[in-house]
Amino acid sequence: MLQIAIVEDDQESAETLRRFLEQYQTERDCECRIIVFQDGEEIIRNYRPEYDIILMDVQMEHLDGMTAAEIIRQQDPEVILIFITNMPQYAIRGYAVEALDYVLKPVSYFAFSQRMDRALSRIDRNRTHYIVLPVKGGSQKVDVAQIRYVESRGHSLLFHMRQGEIVSSGTMTEMERQLEPYGFCRCNKGYLLNLDEVDGIQDGSAVVGPDRLLISRGRKNAFMEALANRLGGRTK
DSSP states (O other), rough: OOEEEEEEHHHHHHHHHHHHHHHHHHHTTTTTEEEEEEEHHHTTTTTSSSSSEEESSSSSSOOOOHHHHHHHHHHHHSSSSEEEOTTTTTTHHHGTTTOOEESSSSSSSHHHHHHHHHHHHHHHSSOEEEEEEEEEEEEEEEEEGGGEEEEEETEEEEEEEESSSSEESSOOOHHHHHHGGGTEEEETTTEEEGGGOOEEEEEOOOOOTTTTEEGGGGHHHHHHHHHHHHHHHHHO
């Protein structure tokens, strides 16, 4: 469930944002818990980093949105900030608090839904995903983001991690099915790569840290397309 805060001192505008969120939930089949604050002072009072997204009005009577965002950002480096404003010049100031985006008033549902799509994409990329690997003597829980690539070695799978290696059992086909939703793709029969860990392409090989992993002719087009799509998603 997404935790979303609306910080808006205009009751009509706050109600519009709430209504848009309810519509968005229905259309995207996601569940949101929505809390409305009437001023920047109200949200920073006893603030706890429990929100995924904050929709923040910029101009408010007691404490403006930019100042509130600066205070929040000191305590919460992860929350996504989206400013609601009728003055586009505030977008530049938003970079100082690492705001994801801004929406101009009067807010249209189309513009709002675009920003929410972008926010959810960011949340999904940052979310920690785990898999459980069978290892000698038991099992081991692994953060998917820590896997650089998987190597098929005989009847075993060797997981090259950011720190160290893990030997597990299983087939490359099954592991590919399990990891593909998290941005993994095979560059050849024996290697399954975390596309976020690919530093570049050189002489027909994928560069992953100190390693060069050959891209086979049969998999080249699919691999390069998957890599381009992944890189494009990370820069949006």
